[in-house]
Amino acid sequence: MRIPISALVGLFFTGAFFLAAIFAPLIAPYGMAEIVGGVWDPASSTHWLGTDAIGRDLLSRMIYGGQTTIFVASAATVLSFTLGSVLGFSAAVAGAWVDQGLSRMVDLVMAIPALILALVILSVLPVTLTVLILVMGLLDATRVFRLARAVAVDITVMDYVEAARLRGEGWAWIIFREILPNALSPLVAELGLRFIFAVLFISTLSFLGLGVQPPLADWGGIVKENSSGLVYGIPAALIPAFAIAALAISVNLVADWVLSRTTSLKGGRG
Amino acid sequence: MAEMLLEIRNLRIEATSYPPGEPPRDVVLVDDVSVSVAKGRVLGLIGESGAGKSTIGLSSMAYGRGGVRLTGGTITLNGRDIRLVDARALRALRGREVTYVAQSAAAAFNPAIQLMDQVIETCLLHKVMGRAEAEARAVMLFGKLGLPNPESFGKRYPHQVSGGQLQRAMTAMALCPKPDLVIFDEPTTALDVTTQIEVLAAIKEAIHDTGVAALYITHDLAVVAQVADDILVLRHGKRVEYGATEQIITAPGEPYTQALVSVRSIEHVEKTDAPAVLQIQNVTARYQGTKFDVLKNITLDLPAGQTLAVVGESGSGKSTLARVITGLLPPGQGRIRFAGRELAPALAARTRDDLREVQMIYQMADTAMNPRQTVGTIIGRPLEFYFGLKGEAKRKRIQELLDQIEMGKGFIDRYPAELSGGQKQRVCIARALAAKPKLIICDEVTSALDPLVADGILKLLLALQAAEGVAYLFITHDLATVRAIADRIAVMYRGEVRRYGAKTDVLAPPFDDYTALLLSSVPEMKMGWLEGVLEGRRMAAAGN
Numbered sequence: 001m002r003i004p005i006s007a008l009v010g011l012f013f014t015g016a017f018f019l020a021a022i023f024a025p026l027i028a029p030y031g032m033a034e035i036v037g038g039v040w041d042p043a044s045s046t047h048w049l050g051t052d053a054i055g056r057d058l059l060s061r062m063i064y065g066g067q068t069t070i071f072v073a074s075a076a077t078v079l080s081f082t083l084g085s086v087l088g089f090s091a092a093v094a095g096a097w098v099d100q101g102l103s104r105m106v107d108l109v110m111a112i113p114a115l116i117l118a119l120v121i122l123s124v125l126p127v128t129l130t131v132l133i134l135v136m137g138l139l140d141a142t143r144v145f146r147l148a149r150a151v152a153v154d155i156t157v158m159d160y161v162e163a164a165r166l167r168g169e170g171w172a173w174i175i176f177r178e179i180l181p182n183a184l185s186p187l188v189a190e191l192g193l194r195f196i197f198a199v200l201f202i203s204t205l206s207f208l209g210l211g212v213q214p215p216l217a218d219w220g221g222i223v224k225e226n227s228s229g230l231v232y233g234i235p236a237a238l239i240p241a242f243a244i245a246a247l248a249i250s251v252n253l254v255a256d257w258v259l260s261r262t263t264s265l266k267g268g269r270g
Numbered sequence: 271m272a273e274m275l276l277e278i279r280n281l282r283i284e285a286t287s288y289p290p291g292e293p294p295r296d297v298v299l300v301d302d303v304s305v306s307v308a309k310g311r312v313l314g315l316i317g318e319s320g321a322g323k324s325t326i327g328l329s330s331m332a333y334g335r336g337g338v339r340l341t342g343g344t345i346t347l348n349g350r351d352i353r354l355v356d357a358r359a360l361r362a363l364r365g366r367e368v369t370y371v372a373q374s375a376a377a378a379f380n381p382a383i384q385l386m387d388q389v390i391e392t393c394l395l396h397k398v399m400g401r402a403e404a405e406a407r408a409v410m411l412f413g414k415l416g417l418p419n420p421e422s423f424g425k426r427y428p429h430q431v432s433g434g435q436l437q438r439a440m441t442a443m444a445l446c447p448k449p450d451l452v453i454f455d456e457p458t459t460a461l462d463v464t465t466q467i468e469v470l471a472a473i474k475e476a477i478h479d480t481g482v483a484a485l486y487i488t489h490d491l492a493v494v495a496q497v498a499d500d501i502l503v504l505r506h507g508k509r510v511e512y513g514a515t516e517q518i519i520t521a522p523g524e525p526y527t528q529a530l531v532s533v534r535s536i537e538h539v540e541k542t543d544a545p546a547v548l549q550i551q552n553v554t555a556r557y558q559g560t561k562f563d564v565l566k567n568i569t570l571d572l573p574a575g576q577t578l579a580v581v582g583e584s585g586s587g588k589s590t591l592a593r594v595i596t597g598l599l600p601p602g603q604g605r606i607r608f609a610g611r612e613l614a615p616a617l618a619a620r621t622r623d624d625l626r627e628v629q630m631i632y633q634m635a636d637t638a639m640n641p642r643q644t645v646g647t648i649i650g651r652p653l654e655f656y657f658g659l660k661g662e663a664k665r666k667r668i669q670e671l672l673d674q675i676e677m678g679k680g681f682i683d684r685y686p687a688e689l690s691g692g693q694k695q696r697v698c699i700a701r702a703l704a705a706k707p708k709l710i711i712c713d714e715v716t717s718a719l720d721p722l723v724a725d726g727i728l729k730l731l732l733a734l735q736a737a738e739g740v741a742y743l744f745i746t747h748d749l750a751t752v753r754a755i756a757d758r759i760a761v762m763y764r765g766e767v768r769r770y771g772a773k774t775d776v777l778a779p780p781f782d783d784y785t786a787l788l789l790s791s792v793p794e795m796k797m798g799w800l801e802g803v804l805e806g807r808r809m810a811a812a813g814n
Contacts, residue, residue: 158637159632159637159638160637160639160640163630163632163638163701166597166598166617166625166628166629167625167652167705168620168622169655177640181640181643182640182641182642
């Protein structure tokens, strides 16, 4: 089994980001909230990326920030996919009023712009990581629901699903054994995209001050803290932006590769 | 010897195949095939799927579908080798000298444009004639092809005419620019038998009147025998036999051709009566939200261990009947009794034994099996689900079932995509059999298969019936299949049972009008059959 170059590149960088996130306390040269230098010191051998607006080491902030951002985004994505796809498949399999009820409810949520809805909810609730994950996961689940339902509706009309119904199979078998394996390809493609949207969403929330709260670091927060430096030609705010872009590209390179493997019908999933 | 229009010499066609996980390799689709068509003659190309018939047909306009390459030989049309001419000359030739009639007319017409504009498009594009002249010619062709109201027919849109009419409209489209050669690619395969005979007669007459030469591609030897002067039998891209139609039909030289000619000659003597396993009593059904009864007061009995064939054309309600029996569509009125008990109308209310004892085999084996499950999972699931078999016991039973359907050991871990069409249908049969059913509903199980493969499936079904005593409800539009397998026959037309009884009674005169039409429309493997039938119908019509 040969792995294409693009997938190798994607795997390498995705792996690097996730390892850095998991082992942040071991890798980071300084503490997350430790003030170690002057305001916006330029890059040097002791501070590879320089220091931030109040003299904390930017590299350490980036590594800890990556941990928060990637953790929140992953958890929200897992939540949205589990919830969205199970409900979407159920709606397609059950049809009739179950489908109508769920679909109209999702339409209702989707009619309100996600960011505004999130801002409203977060301004009422206490902003903790759990609440953030739940809000992001639930809002994103509506998008996944739409996709999962659309894919599953095409699959439920296939003769093999009818054969399973005639056999007397319950909904669990039909959803997880008949539909899920066949719906995996579009869902995996969507997973890569949704994860990146989640990264952007949490970064946006933090930038607006309703996401991850200081002193905890996250990439959106780092942009916010250092944005005023841009006026003086300090590039600190751009570094999280590069990190987000790099993560987005590498995750999707991996998703593309997984996609090409899952589309093979001859047992290519190995 | 008439003047040669098309001469194909030593044609070789290749394509590149990309098996997953393996390096790409070249496959030979057509290997060293030579044929010639004289002006005004019809050549039949016949063979099973994958034999290369369509590929050869399209090569006569130097066209290869996606990735197909013409790699050897010469194709001489009107005296020049069209493999050597440039793209501009090819464009001038396609639609002008050679035209094409596709299998699915419904998919080949643009649903948003009136038929007339589509029929004369090639004429205008190639500046063969002006609009007025082209429209006049189209109307003339509509008339010749027996379409209703030829003057106004062109004003209609594709969805406003029937499948058979659309196929004839496409024939008119092909004939309109006065081509030298028309390629007919399975033009009647998707049609009902009663429609097929009309289209066939129309095509034959149009070919005769316009003096055009034709390539007629089909898998049905009986059909091609009615229209072709010569026949080329193909298998796996190679020539099997090439000769005059009469010789191929009456004195086939090669074993493969002999098998094709004698196909569907299974003799099946109907069984004597037995107690009924399935009784359908006064069943009426309609689909939700419609006001039209698809089934009207159906009453049928199926004796245990026997076969009831339900025959009819598309729209006759025969597949709906299967949905009612399985419980997918609860009947509006009427009762279904099965093995001495009454079946609940809806699927959800039936017991697990009810479900186990009625199994179903579908027309398209491709969509009837989950492409993500191995053969072992597909056959093993009913064993696990109904009988709780696990591990070694399950594997042993799967192997027994695979042996019963005459498939060997290596198949248990394969995916459906790695099976041939006939093997897929066999696996579906094994899945049904795994439940130890009393009744198997077979919905057009052989109509998507090549004749020889279909024959094998029918023989297997008969053998399994003898061994297991299972009853079949056999839904089909193909009367040859019915003769081969049925003990009882029900002829359905527009939701009603027109004729019902033991096979010999149903297939013996006196007939009602519809059954007579249906029976006389099944192509027979002899020359002149088409003329005979049409002559007979004309006489009957004149007699009235």
